[in-house]
Amino acid sequence: MKVAVLSFAHVHAAAYVELLRDRDDIELITTDPDAPPCDPARGKALADALDVTYRAGYEEIFAERPQAVIVTSENSRHRQLVEQAAAAGAHILCEKPLATTETDARAMIDACEQAGVSLMTAYPVRFHPAFTALRRTLADGSLGSLLSVHGINNSSPPGLEQPWFADPALAGGGAIMDHTLHIADLLDVLLDGEQPTHVYAVANTLLTPDDTDEPKVESAGLLTLTYARGLVATIDCSWSHPSSHPTWGGLTLTCVGQRALAEFDAFPPLLDGYDTTRATTRWQPAAIDLNKAMLDSFLTAVRTGQRAHPDGETGLRTLRTALAAYESLRTSQSVIKADAA
Incomplete structure (x- = not known):
């Protein structure tokens, strides 16, 4: 199964990557295009440190048609990534909070229902x-x-x-x-x-x-x-x-x-x-x-x-x-x- 981690912004992103990268049943790809330049805790620098495949942006990720994605971006950017993932047919695990407004949260739920994909909120x-x-x-x-x-x-x-x-x-x-x-x-x-x-x-x-x-x-x-x-x-x-x-x-x-x-x-x-x-x-x-x-x-x-x-x-x-x-x-x-x- 191809799984994509979208952004390294959240503090849990690296932990998710480490749990997925060594699994034989997972092909893991990552991206973090909104990372601040030269930040060793974000972007390609972190992907290299974690030894995982990195893509330059979200469009490259979705072009590879992952079956599942994990959204670990800044909270206010969840809606855009969830809607893009749903349109690409990927099932979604989204970090909490689901969104920062009720309008965005409802739009995300509706987009996933219309696309026939699962939307899971990260409550471990x-x-x-x-x-x-x-x-x-x-x-x-x-x-x-x-x-x-x-x-x-x-x-x-x-x-x-x-x-x-x-x-x-x-x-x-x-x-x-x-x-x-x-x-x-x-x-x-x-x-x-x-x-x-x-x-x-x-x-x-x-x-x-x-x-x-x-x-x-x-x-x-x-x-x-x-x-x-x-x-x-x-x-x-x-x-x-x-x-x-x-x-x-x-x-x-x-x-x-x-x-x-x-x-x-x-x-x-x-x-x-x-x-x-x-x-x-x-x-x-x-x-x-x-x-x-x-x-x-x-x-x-x-x-x-x-x-x-x-x-x-x-x-x-x-x-x-x-x-x-x-x-x-x-x-x-x-x-x-x-x-x-």
Whole structure:
């Protein structure tokens, strides 16, 4: 199967390439025409470092008729690449957020449906076996009725690696757009697609560097979601980890039910302690590759013709939560979601 990675802009792009390049069943091609000149972390320089085939531009890629593509460009450029890929008949895995506006997200979904290709949103955390176990405890009644869910997805600022994450025109926002969505996806799974009726958000830019005249994106945020059933969920989506932290960040979920409380940690430490040679905290993560699990699911869907999940509609639902949060920030009011089911 011929698979193309479109852009190296996203911090996950290199990981996807490394997972695909040595597979015997994959012919991998890549391109990154929007890369800044002479950036060793982008463009042909990165392709050479990763030892993968590189093409000069998107048109060259689509001329080779890949069966599947992975869109890892800047957020605001997702729509153009997804529409081009759909027109070329390629199935698509698109990084989150699906888009930066609801209009773009809907156009992407429609383009893929009209072309008869799958559109999958990159939410790897739902493939975690521990999350599967959490879903089971909810489904079998072990927790009782769900009363509240508290989600945390914190990290160091991704703009330290890729500056466009702090550019509102390319990213669509800051920490809220970046880190609300993984938790929103897990809530979407646990609640069978039920949407919050109200969204309230607070945020600040205290951790955003002041050494630029460009508009600042939020570096810390907290969302409160209210559901028709009375359930209340919170999402801490801050870029609050310093560069000295032993990991990039983490993701946890605490579910409070009538009968019990269940906790999920997507990136628990296999071993922690103190490294005397480096005078720093040591953190050895548990060996679960969620990106691999997600890619395997996507490629299986491409081969079998099944609908890939999480699909574009899931990406749109979760995007609406982030967009409602930005409306709440603008108005300083709780936002009533018209799409709540």
